[in-house]
Amino acid sequence: ISMEKTVNIAVVPGVGYSHLVPILQFSKLLVHLHPYIHVTCLIPTLGSPQSSSKTFLQTLPSNIKYTFLQPIHPQDLLPQGTTLEAQHQLTITHSLPFIHQALKSLTLRTPLVALVVDCFAVEALDFAKEFNILSYMYYPAAATSLSLSFYLPKLDEETSCEYRDLPEPIKIPGCIPFHGRDIYAPAQDRSIQAYKLILQLVKRFRIGDGVIVNSFLEIEKGPIEALAEEGSDNPPVYPVGPIIQTVTSSGDDANGLECLTWLDKQQPCSVLYVSFGSGGTLSQEQIVELAFGLESSNHKFLWVVRAPSSSSSSAAYFSTSAQNDVDLSQFLPPGFMERTKEQGMVIPSWAPQIQILSHKSIGGFLSHCGWNSILESVMHGVPLITWPLFAEQRMNAVLLSEGLKVGIRPRVNENGIVERLEVAELIKCLMEGEEGGKMCNRMKKLKENAINALKENGSSTKTLSQLALKWRNLMQEI
């Protein structure tokens, strides 16, 4: 047996739990398939580390090590960063000296081959040259939104109005045409700071040696091939997905267990799962419409409900307080719980999504179209009602409903509300209609493709091996 050399790489996540988990899920797959690779994760921190992050870090295998970088204090960011998103971005900027320091001490100990950074930490890519290592961006979302990011500087130059006012759909290479109002949220208002930030950020997407994306060829053939096209001037793109969690952490609490027991008692494919991700929030008015829609559809449902917010569709995403003590009667229609006690189950705030989606009783998923939720739905063959709220979710919804035709998208009225009749109709269409059956079949096919992509000879596994091999060969030369 030849002694295999260890190949060391460093990864830098974005700030917060939801930017930590994806790049570490990727790292886990990487070291599982290629055990000679060792990962050191350098974690930029705002304030003190979240307890959810610490819990997750305890599940890592021994060849993934991590350090929390010196924390940035919120009060140091306040004058400039008003929104939490901006604070997260500034935390990266302020952490750069610590990332530099950490990389330096790592390289002194052992040769480093590559640096992989989350798409919100691309500023750190600059250090790769200095340490003479390869550098990559990890993109935890769709190749479609990645394509928009590569295309944005050009679009910005060519367009004088707001994108939502463009009369024609936007044609991003390889993607289905998008109406301006459907492209990702930070590009919806070109006058604000968030847009300028995104524009700066996406220009840096090109500076590394490649982009690793949590997608797979068969779900986004158009954009993935277009990104790789010769003469497109893009760095190499490596689709390695779908990478999803296998169980939902904290899925073993009382609420979680109760809903799984309830699902056990339902007919196969009879229940609609309703969830808006880890942070999606509806207005009071919208909650009421959704409730009446669910009720009058006469279909079974499992609804993860969160307290309403009038100001932001991602309110809960940035809230630090747990919502387990919400009083549902405060915002669900009077009598709703009583009338639907046979028809449905309502759980506050958080559900074991993976266990739910893999349950045989689930027949559909009404989702906010977060990319992780989509990949999880695909991996379990569950067709969708695509109800986007924020970030790049509208693009994902278009991909699913117009592109892949594995989901249907609600119509919103002039006040931005999906009315109860529309909700009920869509549920019936998905759960009992002919079109619903077709969507279901297409989703089953997509599931097969997803599973195949991850098999030993699958497209994503091969792509990942290609990367690992490149790094190993480089190590042999050192």
Ligand code: UDP
């Ligand atoms: N999730 C969950 N239970 C919930 C809500 C969300 O387990 O009640 C998990 C879900 O399985 C997914 C992630 O949280 O892995 C949500 O990620 P996604 O990209 O779909 O949306 P985001 O929360 O980032 O908006």
